[in-house]
Amino acid sequence: xxxxxxxxxxxxxxxxxxxxxxxxxxxxxxxxxxxxxxxxxxxxxxxxxxxxxxxxxxxxxxxxxxxxxxxxxxxxxxxxxxxxxxxxxxxxxxxxxxxxxxxxxxxxxxxxxxxxxxxxxxxxxxxxxxxxxxxxxxxxxxxxxxxxxxxxxxxxxxxxxxxxxxxxxxxxxxxxxxxxxxxxxxxxxxxxxxxxxxxxxxxxxxxxxxxxxxxxxxxxxxxxxxxxxxxxxxxxxxxxxxxxxxxxxxxxxxxxxxxxxxxxxxxxxxxxxxxxxxxxxxxxxxxxxxxxxxxxxxxxxxxxxxxxxxxxxxxxxxxxxxxxxxx
Numbered sequence: 001x002x003x004x005x006x007x008x009x010x011x012x013x014x015x016x017x018x019x020x021x022x023x024x025x026x027x028x029x030x031x032x033x034x035x036x037x038x039x040x041x042x043x044x045x046x047x048x049x050x051x052x053x054x055x056x057x058x059x060x061x062x063x064x065x066x067x068x069x070x071x072x073x074x075x076x077x078x079x080x081x082x083x084x085x086x087x088x089x090x091x092x093x094x095x096x097x098x099x100x101x102x103x104x105x106x107x108x109x110x111x112x113x114x115x116x117x118x119x120x121x122x123x124x125x126x127x128x129x130x131x132x133x134x135x136x137x138x139x140x141x142x143x144x145x146x147x148x149x150x151x152x153x154x155x156x157x158x159x160x161x162x163x164x165x166x167x168x169x170x171x172x173x174x175x176x177x178x179x180x181x182x183x184x185x186x187x188x189x190x191x192x193x194x195x196x197x198x199x200x201x202x203x204x205x206x207x208x209x210x211x212x213x214x215x216x217x218x219x220x221x222x223x224x225x226x227x228x229x230x231x232x233x234x235x236x237x238x239x240x241x242x243x244x245x246x247x248x249x250x251x252x253x254x255x256x257x258x259x260x261x262x263x264x265x266x267x268x269x270x271x272x273x274x275x276x277x278x279x280x281x282x283x284x285x286x287x288x289x290x291x292x293x294x295x296x297x298x299x300x301x302x303x304x305x306x307x308x309x310x311x312x313x314x315x316x317x318x319x320x321x322x323x324x325x326x327x
Contacts, residue, residue: 001151002028002032002035002045002151003045003046004045006032006035006036006044006045007044007045011036011098011129012129012148013124013129013130014121014129014130014132014147014148014149015029015129015130015131015132015149015150015151016132016133016134016137016144016145016149016151017029017131017133017134017151018133018135018136018150018151018152019135019152019154019155020135020155020195020197021197021200021251022194022197022198022199022201022203023153023155023197023199023200024153024197024198024199026104026133026199027199028153029104029133030058030060031047032100032129032131033057033098033102033129033131034047034053034054034057034058036098036129037053037057037062037064037096037097037098038051039053053095062096063094063095064094064095064096064098064099064100065099065100065102066085066088066100066101066102067102067104068081068082068084068101068103069104069105070108070109072243076110078109078110078112079110079113082113085101086116086120088101089101089124089130090125093127098128099125099127099129101128102131102133103117103131104133105134106132106134106140107135107136107139107307108307114141117130117144118141118144121144122147130148132148137152154196155194156196156198158270159191160196161191161194161196161198161201162187162188162191164198164201165187165190165191165202166187168202168205169187188274189274189275190204190205192271192272192273192274193214193272193273193274195255195272213248217252217253218252218253218256218273220235221253221256224320224323225323225324232317232320232321232323233317235316236316240312240313240316243306243312246306246312246316247303247306250303250306250319254299254300254303255272256273256276256280257292257295257296257299258272258296259271259273259276259280260283260284260287260292260295261289261292261293261295263280263281263284264283264284264285264287264289264292265292283324287324295322295323298319299319302315302318302319
């Protein structure tokens, strides 16, 4: 659809790309930016990936590409970068046909940020294209969603991700490059861990620390199930020091508890955390179905509260205290 719009010069002034983290929202946004500003397209609507503009966009260093993200150290983390980005959008492009602004994870923004972007959406210049990413459209005001072309990105089948990873490994081998550190885990396991999200799968494949952190957090979760309240408070304090690390930990634990819920309910769906099957089955046998469902719901609620800027330490403490006890 996007390729056709670029080829026929019917590009919308705003897009909303939704889907789970790691599914490819940012990558798709960058490909669209390349297609719009590519100087040597091999086919209508397709970027070459080799010209100066395509290379600069890939490196996120193009003068007509603005990536507006929050400043975690500012009192109003969204407003200063947002004001700068919206001011730049009002100026003519420096070297390309289109000027693009990318707002990643915009569901984390404040009401003031939503209102500022809404005004730009209503009065966008002809050369401007705004690309917003979020987990779901429901996390954004309806007034913003209604002014965007909404593209819902869904996870791929596990088999497709596994095939994709095997092709990636084969290409690296053909190019004479070293096998990525994460490849030792195997394409099948990484595909299951990714939940069908190719971006997350690539991170696990290529980042030597990603799988190690995953194992560490899952091992810590097992220890927390039989820990004292004082130990849980201490762990919550450490975990809450980094909001992004807290989010990633909750997401990881959520995938584990979903596996427990599926096994407790007798589902035939293969677990995402295949390498922790013994622990998953042990918990599934001891937890009643309603309890497994409660734990999953608590983790989902914790993510919603984190997006709503609830105190991260308090959030972590409540989550840990609500874990099943005596496991």
